[in-house]
Amino acid sequence: MTTLTLAKALNEGLRRSMEDDAKVLLMGEDVGKLGGVFRVTDGLQKDFGEDRVIDTPLAESGIIGTAIGLALRGYRPICEIQFDGFVFPAADQIITQLAKMPLRSLGTLKLPVVVRIPCGGGIGAVEHHSESPEVYFTHTAGLRVVACSNPADAYTMIQDAVRCDDPIIFFEPKRRYWDKAEVDLAAPGLALDRARVVRPGRDVTLVAYGPMVKTCLEAAAAAEEDGRDIEVIDLRSLNPLDAEVLTESVTRTGRCVVAHEAPVFTGFGAEIAARVTERCFYHLEAPVLRVGGFSTPYPPSRLEEHYLPDLDRVLDAVDRSFAY
Amino acid sequence: MTAHAPRGADAPPELVQLLTPEGERVEHPDYDIELTTEEVRSLYRDLVLVRRVDLEAVALQRQGELGLWASLLGQEAAQVGSGRALSGADMAFPTYREHGVAWCRDVDPVNLLALFRGVNHGGWNPAEHNFHLYTIVIGSQTLHAVGYAMGIQRDGGESAAIVYFGDGATSQGDVNESFIWASVFNAPVVFFCQNNQWAISEPLEKQSKIPLYKRASGFGFPGIRVDGNDVFACLAVTRAALRNARQGQGPTLIEAFTYRMGAHTTSDDPTRYRLANELEAWKLKDPIERVKAYLFKNELADQEFFEKVDAEADALGKDVRDRCLALPDPPPGAIFDHVYAGAHALLDEEREQYLTYLAGFER
Numbered sequence: 001m002t003t004l005t006l007a008k009a010l011n012e013g014l015r016r017s018m019e020d021d022a023k024v025l026l027m028g029e030d031v032g033k034l035g036g037v038f039r040v041t042d043g044l045q046k047d048f049g050e051d052r053v054i055d056t057p058l059a060e061s062g063i064i065g066t067a068i069g070l071a072l073r074g075y076r077p078i079c080e081i082q083f084d085g086f087v088f089p090a091a092d093q094i095i096t097q098l099a100k101m102p103l104r105s106l107g108t109l110k111l112p113v114v115v116r117i118p119c120g121g122g123i124g125a126v127e128h129h130s131e132s133p134e135v136y137f138t139h140t141a142g143l144r145v146v147a148c149s150n151p152a153d154a155y156t157m158i159q160d161a162v163r164c165d166d167p168i169i170f171f172e173p174k175r176r177y178w179d180k181a182e183v184d185l186a187a188p189g190l191a192l193d194r195a196r197v198v199r200p201g202r203d204v205t206l207v208a209y210g211p212m213v214k215t216c217l218e219a220a221a222a223a224e225e226d227g228r229d230i231e232v233i234d235l236r237s238l239n240p241l242d243a244e245v246l247t248e249s250v251t252r253t254g255r256c257v258v259a260h261e262a263p264v265f266t267g268f269g270a271e272i273a274a275r276v277t278e279r280c281f282y283h284l285e286a287p288v289l290r291v292g293g294f295s296t297p298y299p300p301s302r303l304e305e306h307y308l309p310d311l312d313r314v315l316d317a318v319d320r321s322f323a324y
Numbered sequence: 325m326t327a328h329a330p331r332g333a334d335a336p337p338e339l340v341q342l343l344t345p346e347g348e349r350v351e352h353p354d355y356d357i358e359l360t361t362e363e364v365r366s367l368y369r370d371l372v373l374v375r376r377v378d379l380e381a382v383a384l385q386r387q388g389e390l391g392l393w394a395s396l397l398g399q400e401a402a403q404v405g406s407g408r409a410l411s412g413a414d415m416a417f418p419t420y421r422e423h424g425v426a427w428c429r430d431v432d433p434v435n436l437l438a439l440f441r442g443v444n445h446g447g448w449n450p451a452e453h454n455f456h457l458y459t460i461v462i463g464s465q466t467l468h469a470v471g472y473a474m475g476i477q478r479d480g481g482e483s484a485a486i487v488y489f490g491d492g493a494t495s496q497g498d499v500n501e502s503f504i505w506a507s508v509f510n511a512p513v514v515f516f517c518q519n520n521q522w523a524i525s526e527p528l529e530k531q532s533k534i535p536l537y538k539r540a541s542g543f544g545f546p547g548i549r550v551d552g553n554d555v556f557a558c559l560a561v562t563r564a565a566l567r568n569a570r571q572g573q574g575p576t577l578i579e580a581f582t583y584r585m586g587a588h589t590t591s592d593d594p595t596r597y598r599l600a601n602e603l604e605a606w607k608l609k610d611p612i613e614r615v616k617a618y619l620f621k622n623e624l625a626d627q628e629f630f631e632k633v634d635a636e637a638d639a640l641g642k643d644v645r646d647r648c649l650a651l652p653d654p655p656p657g658a659i660f661d662h663v664y665a666g667a668h669a670l671l672d673e674e675r676e677q678y679l680t681y682l683a684g685f686e687r
């Protein structure tokens with residue numbers, strides 16, 4: 001066991017992936033000497049060289065487009081998008097090309113490209129540095145979309161993502177980059193497409209992913225003092241969605257609350273609510289409730305504490321669930 | 325793959341310069357300008373005041389009063405020179421570092437600080453100052469400037485648009501598309517690229533194999549490189565380009581060859597990627613010192629003048645600091661304001677729900 005921050009765990013995972021497979025490449029803005037603005041790629045260029053850790057021109061469409069070409073040639077590129085809000089110049093390449101080319105080739109082409117995106121708010125940043133763009137990608141067939149939430153998982157998830165033959169959007173919760181935890185560097189980890197019950201409980205199922213997992217665990221700990229036993233699920237994979245874990249849990253608890261940072265309106269919580277309702281309708285004691293951002297752009301940082309669902313807002317939703 | 329040599333030790337060729345780093349006035353066959361003593365003094369004053377605002381902002385960030393600051397240290401001449409070339413009717417489209425241009429457009433510096441403090445996303449009225457909002461996404465604003473210029477073209481009248489961007493931005497698709505549009509529509513726009521040598525940690529060599537001003541010729545319009553630390557040259561070249569644009573001669577790309585003396589932003593650590601000797605070489609080209617030397621040598625200003633400007637800078641620094649510290653946090657309901665021009669039922673419902681929820685804590 002080693003104690004690592006989430007950023008360092010990703011760094012170790014990337015290092016393992018590059019050691020294991022000479023075809024794995026890293027590419028992005030400032031990933032080399034600087035080690036990325038969050039230092040996730042720190043030291044990798046020094047050890048693997050400029051041909052494998054590629055500082056790219058400042059052009060996101062270029063990063064994804066050339067990664068597609070490299071993948072067609074047998075490489076496994078891992079692309080870093082510097083911040084969530086800057087993935088949109090690359091959206092065309094991701095949505096019209098990366099996601100659809102394998103199908104267009106009737107399965108003869110594989111595009112094992114990982115697009116790493118630091119996501120979410122809570123770090124006091126300026127505009128476009130705190131967004132949660134997951135549903136643009138979960139809505140795009142052909143992409144796998146995953147979100148890590150803690151160091152141990154991040155370490156194995158990034159390696160599994162690199163090994164996967166499908167294109168993957170890999171979200172990293174930037175306000176959790178500096179969180180530390182024990183990581184077993186030899187442990188295999190849970191399969192990439194599975195959700196995890198991170199805290200078992202009887203009374204209500206709290207569903208989260210990425211940065212909100214920690215908030216939900218804190219909410220569950222606080223609720224314990226009031227005698228409520230909350231189960232917390234870390235989805236890990238948004239597409240595909242592990243509906244089995246959800247069904248099993250909500251069938252038991254009868255209540256479900258979903259929390260994410262992105263706006264609630266047509267957010268990922270809507271998908272969870274619909275799935276859970278279809279699968280657990282006769283077990284539900286209350287409608288599935290959603291907690292998340294408002295139907296507004298991410299606000300200036302002096303207001304972000306109001307925008308981001310905190311422990312109180314999560315518990316408020318839990319209370320509302322019990323009020324039915 | 326070779327490591328890059330430290331850049332900027334020698335002035336590159338093909339550089340329009342009217343004032344040497346030593347403060348000597350030099351002539352240029354195409355871009356000479358006549359400046360009155362008053363004008364030179366006023367440019368000097370702008371440079372000093374703009375630098376002071378910037379330094380104050382960096383200090384405020386260090387003290388936790390701003391979330392972030394993108395310093396313009398070293399780029400004052402490029403910004404003040406080009407900014408002072410604008411007429412009142414010209415429209416400027418900045419990135420996030422154009423504090424000196426904002427100054428020239430009479431935008432209160434506290435508005436700039438408010439944005440980096442996280443109070444708002446841009447608190448000035450662009451139409452009032454003919455200075456657009458700061459744009460964080462690299463390169464996006466270049467297309468807006470071209471569109472605006474196409475509007476000017478349709479409306480008639482003597483004005484132009486100018487758009488600011490960095491060397492890194494020249495790699496973006498949007499910037500290249502903006503070159504194409506400007507060229508084929510002959511739009512009255514000036515592309516003002518501040519080549520400060522770095523895009524965060526990426527040196528210019530990661531963006532371009534040719535000098536940036538040469539890009540323009542491939543798109544069919546003129547490009548010119550100017551000493552970006554020479555406020556006279558920046559003023560002269562930008563004036564000429566704007567005049568050409570206003571007179572229907574289409575776009576110009578100006579590459580202001582300068583240097584980012586500080587970190588990319590206050591979150592950046594340049595010691596990880598750049599060499600100290602590069603910084604030292606550029607210190608000798610300081611944009612303020614050379615104007616000062618020129619004024620002094622030619623006895624156009626005395627010690628009293630410089631002291632007066634310094635005192636003014638001190639007062640401005642203090643005023644900006646005091647007003648920054650006094651900026652209140654916006655009320656929670658502000659999250660919901662201005663998202664739409666018209667009524668929006670879902671937003672009204674969310675606002676109502678959230679404010680009721682908050683009120684619950686006060687009881």
Ligand SMILES: Cc1ncc(C[n+]2csc(CCOP(=O)(O)OP(=O)(O)O)c2C)c(N)n1
Nearest residue numbers: 082086460461462490491492493522523524
């Ligand atoms: C589309 C996009 N990608 C990435 C970023 C992150 N980023 C902010 S500034 C910057 C470097 C910009 O360099 P340059 O264009 O040379 O301007 P400078 O900051 O040096 O003035 C980067 C990569 C961004 N803001 N927008």
